[in-house]
Amino acid sequence: MTLPGSYESGPVASQTVAAAHDVAAEATAVPARRRASLRQWELFFLLLPMLLLIVLIFDLPILNAAYWSISDPKTGALTLGHFRDFLDSTAYLRIIWRTFFLSLEVTAATILLGYPLAYWATKLPPRWRIVVLGLVVTTFWVSILVRTYAWIVILGSAGLINRLLMWAGVVSRPIEFLYNEFGILVGMTNVLLPFLVLPLFAAMMRVDMRLLQVAETLGASRFRIFWQVFFPLTLPTLAASAILVFILSLGFYITPAVLGGGRVPLVANMMDLLINRFARWETAAVVSVVLMVVTLSLYAVYQWLREKNA
Template structure:
């Protein structure tokens, strides 16, 4: 009997503590829910609802009748050509940003924080100017009577001006200038977080500088590289201003096709279908990038 009383007496405080802990957990979850509610509401209003509205409109024609014609027209040659051109430009710009941005980020990561901070000003300097202004600046530089062609013809290097604008080359040059900081910044942050002791340890184990870079530094920088590639590629898919001005109508992007469907034809259903397809393909690309790099596209290693 005494043992039972002791057991009951010992069990009561434990049960009370469990109740208090559960009550504390409920209060904490409620407080966290209230704190995150404004952000969740903002995401719902500015992201989820517009995407849902876009998806809904894609199943209606200009007269408001339900139809699948908006998706069937994706098989037309003009849409297929625009789709291929969009991913071609995005791929070229992303590749150029990787080739130019990785050495720059690596150089900055090897410098002192003071020197790297000063040089980083030149990386973020383009953000202080509008994309439209930068695009017009490239138009002045690259056109047939621009600075480059004028200097080359004046120096006798070329006889006739080169076609540097109103084509794919001019579009890629302008977009690389806009997109390059989006690759350098996450890549630099990832490289800066790599412990220099690891490179010295690889050297002590007999690795050459090239082997240490390839086997130690490069794999550790992949999270930043994946984040930069994801940002650049996704942003390029929705680019409008630079291809419209520097492409001269010869470089058709998916965003330009969406704008034409709304501004010229007033067909919101067709434009919405284009947007839905672009969103789905973008999500698929992010999944592929995650599998290729074995990291979260916008985060760290898995």
């Protein structure tokens, strides 16, 4: 995730610091204990608004949904019936598998496209590197809805690609790129690409160039240097970012709904139907719990990979 850099204290502030440093070191020792207890109170007071917000508007609703997945909506008695119904239904499982495979395809596509882009960016002169990264960050800032919508213009039957193909005489009738899995794949890959490119670029810049020089001195070919030295060094970040892309794909709602035209139901769209059309809250809750467990487990792996690499 791209974030604005932290604010550094200006020259005035650092002068103040230099002048007062000794005083501060001397004074912190004196009434430490009395002030510490007061400080805890003040800290709690400052934390209170956020705590109330997160507990009431996030934690409790999530726990409530989890409770819905294991309780009878009429009597309130605990039951595993909703999970059993869910597992017995081939329709639900088919949608889960389709989402799983499509997410794998999206992840593979972002790796295949994102790795060369990040690698190319590291090879550019610094000025151009900033331009390329700036463009990647820019797409990040454009609404997902807009980026998804644009593919209707590009891939639609009167769109850019079909007109080009027909003009060139490759096809006589427009190809149906949209409202199928291909359209969703293109749209999701486009939206999720920056999530892979930006961390990967940072990892590539961190690779110690001397290692590559050593390999070159020892007579390794460029091909070998890349695959046996460079690539393995970027692999942990590649894996972590790929997991992130996979997690984000699993819960994707907008792009499949728009580019799939309702013909390719995925998990998120199924949850929409369960809530807004069929009012099957308990089944939607079951799907939420399953998706949540999968997401959080993968996120744990992602964090582990990142910390290992840091």
